[in-house]
Amino acid sequence: MRYMVMHYQTQAMEDGVPPTPEEQAAIGEYMQEAAMSGVLLSGEGVASSRLGARVEVNEGAVRVIDGPFAEAKELIAGFAILEVDSLAEAVEHARKFALLVGAERVDVRKVVEFEDLQQS
Numbered sequence: 001m002r003y004m005v006m007h008y009q010t011q012a013m014e015d016g017v018p019p020t021p022e023e024q025a026a027i028g029e030y031m032q033e034a035a036m037s038g039v040l041l042s043g044e045g046v047a048s049s050r051l052g053a054r055v056e057v058n059e060g061a062v063r064v065i066d067g068p069f070a071e072a073k074e075l076i077a078g079f080a081i082l083e084v085d086s087l088a089e090a091v092e093h094a095r096k097f098a099l100l101v102g103a104e105r106v107d108v109r110k111v112v113e114f115e116d117l118q119q120s
Contacts, residue, residue, distance in 0.1 A: 002041065002111040003082045003090035007103040009075040014048050014068070019101070027100050034082075039093065043080035073104065081111065 019027065034040035046052075050068035057063075069075060080097070084090045090108045098106040 001084060001086070001090075002113070003084060003087070004109050004111055005080045005082060005090065005094045005097065006076050006107045006109070007078055007098060007101060008073055008105045008107075009049075009077040010073070010102060010104065013077050014050075014075065016048055023100070023102075027097075030097065030100055034080075034093065039082050039084060041081040041083050043078065045078035046076060049075050077101075077103070 018024070031040060031043060034043075048068065052067045054065040054067070054069065055062060056065065078101075080093075082090050082093055084093070087108065087110070094106045094108045097103070
């Protein structure tokens, strides 16, 4: 099963403060181990919202809002796609990663496969 793990910005991340060299090394080591084991299929961080935009649609009207956005803790900072056997295994990987990056919140969501749609 594939799961998407999303961690959220801290204000320091949104302000562009990079992880310390020690944090970068620990994160890199964890990501490399996860990739080598076949668990990590993909994973990336995303830039500060000041470099992005938001598209809102309301009753057919489209509004584009340039970043930055006010609430850093509501913004995705990065994601990973994991191939694991269960939600519990995905949660364990998310827990480890959250502790490494200092994330206050990490969401774990099952990726909906085409076969999942056929079971409805």
